[in-house]
Amino acid sequence: MSKIETQKSITETRRDQIFLALTPAELERMRRFGEYRSYDAGQALFKIGQRGHGLFVILSGSIDLVRDDEKDGRRAFQSPGPGSMIGELAQLAGRPPLVDGYAREPVCALHIPPERLRALLIAEAELGERIMRALILRRVGILEKGTGGPIIVGHVGDGDALRLKGFLSRNGHPYQWVNPDEDAEARALIERFHVDPGQLPIVLCPGGQLLRNPSELELARCIGMVGPIDPDHLYDVAIVGAGPAGLAAAVYAASEGLAAIVLDCRAFGGQAGASSRIENYLGFPTGISGMALMARAYTQAQKFGVETSIPAEVTCLEPENGDGRIVLRLSDGQRVSTRSVILACGAQYRRLTVESLDLFEAASVHYWASPLESKLCAGQEVVLVGGGNSAGQAAVYLAGKVEKVWLLVRGDDLASSMSNYLVERIAGLPNVEIVTRAEISGLEGTEGQLEAVRWRRRGSDEEVRRDIRHLFLFIGAAPNTEWLKDSGVVLDAKGFVLTGTDAGSDRRPLETSRRGVFAIGDVRAGSIKRVAAAVGEGAQVVATLHDFLVATGRRNDVAWPFARMAREPGAGLATSLQPVHDGAPSA
Numbered sequence: 001m002s003k004i005e006t007q008k009s010i011t012e013t014r015r016d017q018i019f020l021a022l023t024p025a026e027l028e029r030m031r032r033f034g035e036y037r038s039y040d041a042g043q044a045l046f047k048i049g050q051r052g053h054g055l056f057v058i059l060s061g062s063i064d065l066v067r068d069d070e071k072d073g074r075r076a077f078q079s080p081g082p083g084s085m086i087g088e089l090a091q092l093a094g095r096p097p098l099v100d101g102y103a104r105e106p107v108c109a110l111h112i113p114p115e116r117l118r119a120l121l122i123a124e125a126e127l128g129e130r131i132m133r134a135l136i137l138r139r140v141g142i143l144e145k146g147t148g149g150p151i152i153v154g155h156v157g158d159g160d161a162l163r164l165k166g167f168l169s170r171n172g173h174p175y176q177w178v179n180p181d182e183d184a185e186a187r188a189l190i191e192r193f194h195v196d197p198g199q200l201p202i203v204l205c206p207g208g209q210l211l212r213n214p215s216e217l218e219l220a221r222c223i224g225m226v227g228p229i230d231p232d233h234l235y236d237v238a239i240v241g242a243g244p245a246g247l248a249a250a251v252y253a254a255s256e257g258l259a260a261i262v263l264d265c266r267a268f269g270g271q272a273g274a275s276s277r278i279e280n281y282l283g284f285p286t287g288i289s290g291m292a293l294m295a296r297a298y299t300q301a302q303k304f305g306v307e308t309s310i311p312a313e314v315t316c317l318e319p320e321n322g323d324g325r326i327v328l329r330l331s332d333g334q335r336v337s338t339r340s341v342i343l344a345c346g347a348q349y350r351r352l353t354v355e356s357l358d359l360f361e362a363a364s365v366h367y368w369a370s371p372l373e374s375k376l377c378a379g380q381e382v383v384l385v386g387g388g389n390s391a392g393q394a395a396v397y398l399a400g401k402v403e404k405v406w407l408l409v410r411g412d413d414l415a416s417s418m419s420n421y422l423v424e425r426i427a428g429l430p431n432v433e434i435v436t437r438a439e440i441s442g443l444e445g446t447e448g449q450l451e452a453v454r455w456r457r458r459g460s461d462e463e464v465r466r467d468i469r470h471l472f473l474f475i476g477a478a479p480n481t482e483w484l485k486d487s488g489v490v491l492d493a494k495g496f497v498l499t500g501t502d503a504g505s506d507r508r509p510l511e512t513s514r515r516g517v518f519a520i521g522d523v524r525a526g527s528i529k530r531v532a533a534a535v536g537e538g539a540q541v542v543a544t545l546h547d548f549l550v551a552t553g554r555r556n557d558v559a560w561p562f563a564r565m566a567r568e569p570g571a572g573l574a575t576s577l578q579p580v581h582d583g584a585p586s587a
């Protein structure tokens, strides 16, 4: 039997944690945070695409969970009954459920809306931990099975299909992918919707909408990953960037009662999310993948009630207008009003200055080495350019997935730019060949697909040419500060943000030249470019932020909602049985 066949799914190995058996005493404790609802047979409790639903606990009767399946079409796949807790990670932030839920028979349920669910998780330490674990494991199980979420129809190696799959997987959102070259269902979908081959990929959203090669923002809106931002709402702090620095600041700010929003143009995790194994982060002696570490941080931020908006690209920090409000403008024209801003926008990967790079960037040039990319080049030779730790990690990871890694380094050796443990690990990998003093001299290919890479060693005229379809670039990063032009935030000569006394003699630590605007992590001039340093600055900035908000009289006096709800969880909630006749559509 193969390894794959013997591997058990998370639903099998963690069944007890996923399907919680709630005791009557626990149900009683949960009751304080929710309200009873009753449903007629056939009535919908929740529907795909509708935001704002929280958790349901079935008290009597049973429901059908229904979803669209790539293979089996629309079908009920589970019918949970009394005692079952219905929901997964999306419900923590009020995002749309991934399935429909219909009453099979008359149903009575306890409904806990998202903000009260978060209050429950904080107020009920042990029960909260079990519920939180169940929500996380359910999402992991869905991702593992590859069920639910939008269906992407596109060819293998298509750059846009890869872009959309990368966006969803980096944001931990389930999706299904079908290839029309192999799958009759995919071809049937193309015919049914009269899709021209040039319009691929298409995305069939769970709500039934069809998108033709959408942008990430269009897709995110359609599946409810991102909703509109209230332009009149005044946040205590808006954090630009959901990398380790931004997420740390968000967790500390929200856990201390500040109303925080985090905006990121791509995905949570930032550069750290690209790391296949972080081995130097305190507390993880066996290492942890950047995605796993960052997914935990992202979930933690949501548990504390941080509002997250991804994708949301901040394009402008508007000039001061004298009323104490700071306004951020987004690429889609939306505005965010806030009392303070934390710049945690980090750095982005440098591109190689080689002709035609842009032609191959969609399908063949990668700035990440994750399972998505490694599947594309399984069994092939790849070229990886870079001599730093991020390149080293990627080489080690890819070596286990591909036929051979050509590691091209500009310097004379690896030791001068890479940590010793990685140098030694690479030395022990027979399928990694290090080429020192090397530079890419040319790329060849057709229709966006790389077919060959050429390189030269400094001081030699000889050019090496190899048939290579995938090129990985890990050649450092430049600060994401282009958008700060004209914002009043002073940068150093390399574009990093100046803070503290470097920005002005009366500036607080981590404060920029503009009052109320702070900078942390890789984007900050002089910062240590490490996950731990970014997280540390995220914690540190919140203390400074409090000081600023109090000194300027801008502290939001609205009582911390969790604290209030934990004290009086049932305030304003109906506790008697309430039939739902709120116009919810029936099946």
Ligand SMILES: Cc1cc2nc3c(=O)[nH]c(=O)nc-3n(C[C@H](O)[C@H](O)[C@H](O)COP(=O)(O)OP(=O)(O)OC[C@H]3O[C@@H](n4cnc5c(N)ncnc54)[C@H](O)[C@@H]3O)c2cc1C
Binding pocket: 240, 241, 242, 243, 244, 245, 246, 263, 264, 265, 266, 267, 268, 269, 270, 271, 272, 273, 274, 275, 276, 277, 278, 279, 280, 281, 312, 313, 314, 315, 344, 345, 346, 347, 348, 389, 390, 391, 393, 474, 480, 483, 520, 521, 522, 523, 528, 529, 530, 531, 532, 534
């Ligand atoms: C492959 C790789 C491996 C690494 N391995 C390690 C390691 O093992 N150990 C270690 O300590 N460090 C490692 N690092 C370095 C570490 O990841 C960074 O130091 C850390 O991620 C910096 O965190 P940050 O939050 O400051 O910025 P980033 O991680 O760069 O995050 C910034 C975020 O801001 C967003 N953003 C940028 N501009 C905007 C805008 N205008 N609007 C909205 N959002 C915006 C970006 O999308 C991004 O998500 C690695 C880096 C890479 C690339």
